């Protein structure tokens with residue numbers, strides 16, 4: 001391996017420490033405790049794991065954590081009523097509705113019912129529009145975590161060629177927008193992209209967010225490029241059991257890249273750290289206080 005490892009686990013710990021410091025100051029100087037509400041509908045096992053982890057880490061940085069676990073048959077009206085209640089609760093500064101939602105619920109409708117100032121996922125159309133026009137917004141957590149790691153490693157990203165593989169609303173599109181706002185030349189590649197290998201070979205920065213295990217081989221990577229792997233895929237091991245892999249083939253990519261995030265321990269831990277960061281930012285904005293430096297885009 002020649003690439004430098006970008007240690008997301010260690011970076012996330014520094015983000016959480018900074019969040020905890022700001023939370024302590026909000027409490028001691030202003031008597032305010034930032035609060036995050038997480039709403040889970042149904043029993044998707046992966047979602048249950050994420051929600052538990054979010055609740056635990058929220059408490060660890062000194063914030064208030066509220067979990068609403070609703071059964072899979074919850075009606076849209078009941079879910080919207082809960083969101084309305086949380087929108088009007090002054091002790092709650094961030095609201096996250098875990099996705100995916102059960103099929104009978106309209107995700108767009110539900111997400112857009114969250115007040116934009118409490119939309120710590122940055123999925124509300126107002127926040128998407130603000131980000132797209134370079135205005136102050138809530139920024140989606142996973143792309144924000146990727147951006148923080150890229151800025152930390154490179155300093156300025158200005159003028160770099162970036163290829164984002166994947167066009168989801170959660171990662172691909174906001175990631176491309178953030179890189180564009182940092183003056184990268186950005187290409188969004190996806191399942192219909194022609195000559196994907198050639199497109200990726202041009203990139204100084206590759207962000208892989210497609211959800212296909214080990215899809216990007218090392219011979220697609222420009223020597224010295226930075227590879228950010230958003231994928232978390234569980235695959236069977238030949239000898240039995242399973243293991244987690246990303247969307248890039250780590251071994252071959254690490255042999256060519258200048259820097260690379262591992263899976264696990266790369267982007268994953270940064271996502272929840274950025275959720276906590278967004279909650280503190282939302283809390284400061286809601287109270288007319290100066291927002292923390294370095295925790296937003």
Ligand code: GUN
Nearest residue numbers: 096097098099100121141
């Ligand atoms: N499901 C997978 N990733 C996310 C995320 O970042 N936010 C929410 N709300 N749901 C998700």
